[in-house]
Amino acid sequence: MSRIGKLPIEVETSVKVSIDSATVSVQGPKGTLSQKLPLGITAQMDGQQLVVSRQDDSKSQRALHGLSRSLLANAGHGVSRGFSKELEIHGVGYRAEVAGKALKFSLGYSHPIDFAIPEGIEVKVDKNTRISVSGYDRQQVGQVAADIRALRPPDVYKLKGIRYAGEQLRKKAGKTGAS
Numbered sequence: 001m002s003r004i005g006k007l008p009i010e011v012e013t014s015v016k017v018s019i020d021s022a023t024v025s026v027q028g029p030k031g032t033l034s035q036k037l038p039l040g041i042t043a044q045m046d047g048q049q050l051v052v053s054r055q056d057d058s059k060s061q062r063a064l065h066g067l068s069r070s071l072l073a074n075a076g077h078g079v080s081r082g083f084s085k086e087l088e089i090h091g092v093g094y095r096a097e098v099a100g101k102a103l104k105f106s107l108g109y110s111h112p113i114d115f116a117i118p119e120g121i122e123v124k125v126d127k128n129t130r131i132s133v134s135g136y137d138r139q140q141v142g143q144v145a146a147d148i149r150a151l152r153p154p155d156v157y158k159l160k161g162i163r164y165a166g167e168q169l170r171k172k173a174g175k176t177g178a179s
Contacts, residue, residue, distance in 0.1 A: 005065035008049040009073045012080045017050055019043055024072055028079030030136040031120065035071050038064045043072065074138045084134035085145035086165035095128035107152040115148060
C-alpha cells in the first residue's frame with residue numbers, strides 16, 4: 001500500500017469538496033481548484049476526511065495513488081491557506097517594483113524587463129530586493145517563481161542574480177591568470 005496514498009486528507013470546515021465521476025473540485029475562501037483523477041483512482045468523502053483509493057495493485061496504479069492524494073491535499077491546502085515563495089535579488093543596482101499587473105525589473109541588462117503577473121497570483125516587493133509570490137495553486141506559484149528566477153539566474157562567480165530565499169550558493173574561483 002502506498003504510504004502517502006493511504007493517508008486521509010483532513011478537509012477544513014471552510015472548504016467544500018465535490019466529487020464527480022473522475023473530477024474532484026475543491027472550493028475555499030481563496031478560490032476554486034479542480035483535479036482530474038487518473039483511471040482506476042477514486043476519491044470519496046468520509047466525514048471531514050477525503051480518502052483516495054486505487055482499483056488494484058498494478059505498478060501504474062501504485063505510482064498514481066500517492067500522486068493523486070498529494071495533488072488533492074495541495075488543492076485543499078491552497079484554497080484554504082494558499083502557498084507562497086520568496087525570492088531575493090542580489091547585485092548592485094538590481095531591483096524590482098510592482099507596476100499595476102506587471103513587475104518591472106532592473107537586472108543589469110541594457111533595458112528594463114517587464115514581467116506580466118498571471119491571474120490568481122499576487123506579487124509583493126519589499127525593499128526593492130525581496131519578492132513574495134503567493135496564490136492558491138501550488139503549481140502555478142512555483143512556476144511563476146521559477147520564471148522570475150530565470151530572468152537573471154544566480155551567477156556562481158559573482159553571486160549576483162535572483163535566487164530563492166535561503167538558497168545557498170557556492171562561489172567558484174575564477175581564472176587564476178598567467179603568473
